[in-house]
Amino acid sequence: MSRHILRNGTGLIALLAAFATPAFADGLTVSNWDGYMAADAIDNFNSETGNTAELVLHATNEEIMGKLIASKGVGYDVVFVSSPFAEVLNNLGLAETLDHAKIPNIGNLYTEATTLSHDPGNTFSLPYAWGTTGLCYRSDLVDTPTSWNDLLKPAESVSGKTTMLATDRWLLAAGQLSLGYSVNETDADKMAEVRDLLIDAKGTLLAYDDTTFYAKLVSGEAELVQAWDGWCNYGIGENADIKYVIPEEGSDLWVDTMVIMKASENKDAAYEFVNYILDADNHRWAAENILYKVPNEAAMSGVDGGLIETFPNMGMAPADMLKFEQLRDVGAAQRDYSRLVSEIKAAN
Amino acid sequence: MNGFLMSTDRRPMLLMTPALLWLFGLMVVPCLLILVLAFFRRGIYGGIEYTWTFENIALVFDPLYFQIFMKSAGIAGLSAAIACVLGYAAAYAIAAMPRRHQPLLLFFAVLPFWSNYLVRTYAWIVLLNREGLIVNLARWIGYEGELPSMLYTEQAVVIGLVYNYLPFVILSCYAPLSRLSPEIAEASRDLGGSAWTTFRRVTLPMTVPGIATGFVFVFVLSIGNFVTPALLGGGQFQMIGNLVYAQFLTANDWPFGAALSMVLIAVMLGLLMGQAVVAERASGGKRAPDG
Numbered sequence A: 001m002s003r004h005i006l007r008n009g010t011g012l013i014a015l016l017a018a019f020a021t022p023a024f025a026d027g028l029t030v031s032n033w034d035g036y037m038a039a040d041a042i043d044n045f046n047s048e049t050g051n052t053a054e055l056v057l058h059a060t061n062e063e064i065m066g067k068l069i070a071s072k073g074v075g076y077d078v079v080f081v082s083s084p085f086a087e088v089l090n091n092l093g094l095a096e097t098l099d100h101a102k103i104p105n106i107g108n109l110y111t112e113a114t115t116l117s118h119d120p121g122n123t124f125s126l127p128y129a130w131g132t133t134g135l136c137y138r139s140d141l142v143d144t145p146t147s148w149n150d151l152l153k154p155a156e157s158v159s160g161k162t163t164m165l166a167t168d169r170w171l172l173a174a175g176q177l178s179l180g181y182s183v184n185e186t187d188a189d190k191m192a193e194v195r196d197l198l199i200d201a202k203g204t205l206l207a208y209d210d211t212t213f214y215a216k217l218v219s220g221e222a223e224l225v226q227a228w229d230g231w232c233n234y235g236i237g238e239n240a241d242i243k244y245v246i247p248e249e250g251s252d253l254w255v256d257t258m259v260i261m262k263a264s265e266n267k268d269a270a271y272e273f274v275n276y277i278l279d280a281d282n283h284r285w286a287a288e289n290i291l292y293k294v295p296n297e298a299a300m301s302g303v304d305g306g307l308i309e310t311f312p313n314m315g316m317a318p319a320d321m322l323k324f325e326q327l328r329d330v331g332a333a334q335r336d337y338s339r340l341v342s343e344i345k346a347a348n
Numbered sequence B: 001m002n003g004f005l006m007s008t009d010r011r012p013m014l015l016m017t018p019a020l021l022w023l024f025g026l027m028v029v030p031c032l033l034i035l036v037l038a039f040f041r042r043g044i045y046g047g048i049e050y051t052w053t054f055e056n057i058a059l060v061f062d063p064l065y066f067q068i069f070m071k072s073a074g075i076a077g078l079s080a081a082i083a084c085v086l087g088y089a090a091a092y093a094i095a096a097m098p099r100r101h102q103p104l105l106l107f108f109a110v111l112p113f114w115s116n117y118l119v120r121t122y123a124w125i126v127l128l129n130r131e132g133l134i135v136n137l138a139r140w141i142g143y144e145g146e147l148p149s150m151l152y153t154e155q156a157v158v159i160g161l162v163y164n165y166l167p168f169v170i171l172s173c174y175a176p177l178s179r180l181s182p183e184i185a186e187a188s189r190d191l192g193g194s195a196w197t198t199f200r201r202v203t204l205p206m207t208v209p210g211i212a213t214g215f216v217f218v219f220v221l222s223i224g225n226f227v228t229p230a231l232l233g234g235g236q237f238q239m240i241g242n243l244v245y246a247q248f249l250t251a252n253d254w255p256f257g258a259a260l261s262m263v264l265i266a267v268m269l270g271l272l273m274g275q276a277v278v279a280e281r282a283s284g285g286k287r288a289p290d291g
Helices: A002-020 A039-051 A061-071 A083-091 A104-108 A166-179 A186-203 A211-219 A229-237 A267-277 A281-288 A305-312 A333-346 B011-037 B056-061 B063-094 B099-114 B117-128 B133-141 B154-179 B180-190 B194-206 B208-223 B227-232 B240-249 B255-290
Strands: A030-033 A055-059 A077-081 A126-138 A162-165 A205-208 A224-228 A242-243 A252-260
Touching: A030 B208, A039 A267, A039 A281, A039 B255, A055 A061, A061 A077, A061 A083, A061 B240, A077 A083, A077 A281, A083 A252, A104 A267, A104 A281, A126 A211, A126 A229, A126 A267, A126 A281, A126 B063, A166 A186, A166 A224, A166 A252, A166 A281, A166 A333, A186 A333, A205 A211, A211 A229, A211 A242, A211 B154, A229 A242, A252 A267, A267 A281, A267 A333, A267 B180, A305 B255, B056 B063, B056 B255, B063 B099, B063 B208, B063 B255, B099 B154, B117 B133, B117 B154, B117 B227, B154 B208, B154 B227, B180 B194, B227 B240, B240 B255
Parallel strands: A030 A055, A030 A077, A162 A205, A162 A224
Antiparallel strands: A077 A252, A126 A224, A126 A242, A126 A252
16 A cells, blocks of 8 residues: 555656656757856857757756756756766766766866866766865955955954855855864764854855855955855956955865766767867867866966966966865765754844 | 526536636646655655655754744735835825826836836845945935945845835725725714724725735735845845745755645645635625625
């Protein structure tokens, strides 16, 4: 009897999942964040290879993960996700085990990018962009910050003019790093300390902001914000007084990756696509367009020197970045993380 | 009552069928799916494990989440109350104008609905932010001091909700006010009632159903709202809608998100039924004298 109910339940959920999964045409379906590739990348790929790839957008890692888990990966061929989520896709058996013979351009990657802790040897993911999370600030309005505490316990004059990232892992990482803990710390007592610190910090914030923090810096609404280095560059591009710094306690090393779905029905085209992106010129074009560092040695060596002068963090050496710990999938502890973030956001 | 609905004529049923199918397929079925989801377990990576559990429903009443529920109810209640006061006054004024001007005034009241909700909410960001229009206006007038940030506060969220839902209250209060026969107020005055007494003891009681409808509308739309708290609250105020959104789109905890939304829907249904009772009582009272 219970089995019977169970099966009916499963059927219902499968139906729900079917509604949640968009039906796509025959061509290659690539899902990426908006504006995270050169605008002409897909068209160029199509015209150069004769494929009919289509780009769909996701706003967050979690959004695309929800869709992929519900549909068991059907409907997507290549997805761009941050490394902890690539790990989850691999753990769930949804990620294709990569055949390097079909990706000759993999040789363009920095050695450091082939030994990343989430996937040594690039068995299921290919790094697309990487960088750090630090402080982005108006050098004409605030003293150069040196510590995460300059953000979490701001000086009187900066209080009310700071923002923090709203995404669970990075929001928590600011507190974890400030207290000298790992960005993957799950010990309940230590995390309670992190929570208390972040609740105190909340009282001094202007807002939690994942998407418009650099615009707030440009307008002067905010003066010091937690930011991904590449996104700080968008602010620097509009106002040269905006600068980026990694606090002395360190940063995380974040890696956004490309994953081919095991359920893909267009695997040859999918391999062709990731190989196309890893081409020195194409990956350089991506870096120059999105202002993020790419883990591609051949591509980075071609990046215009003027660009690195304007956006100094573009020139960060891979060996320096590798000193930082990567965000890893924390498995069941993710639910605790979500709860901590709810506690922080619900606190007065 | 004539026998229209009881007649053997099948046309009413036929006419209703498309709407009923629509409602059943796109409202009842999805709600049932969500309801079922609330009793499953979340998989470790955010999938769904098909084992029955009540833990999601229990978790809704965990002090942390219950507090968010109550906070949302407080913000929604405050917004609804303010909207009712402002909306009733506006509706009263419109109903008191010459008949031929009323359609135009009502048109102005609903005009904001012609633009997108997000655009209307963003307009408040432009107005309220630290470098925004209001602050710059104050500076232009000659105010020198540092102004506190008006944006990203609870008040900003309430302002946004009141602004966006005010037209509902104006319309729901205007309907009974415009139907009110002038003779009734005249009778009250003939019997010695002052203008205030007439309003308090005659007009207001007879238009309570309109106020109740407006209040419930604003409350129900506000308590589940997640856009306004996200934009005007700067992510610092979690309302229940944000919590549901987060369960589905960031925590990937669909069963808990489903449990939260089911409890929310139950609260809303309760309120709507309460409002129906108020309306029924009021109209029943009115109808009684005609037999």
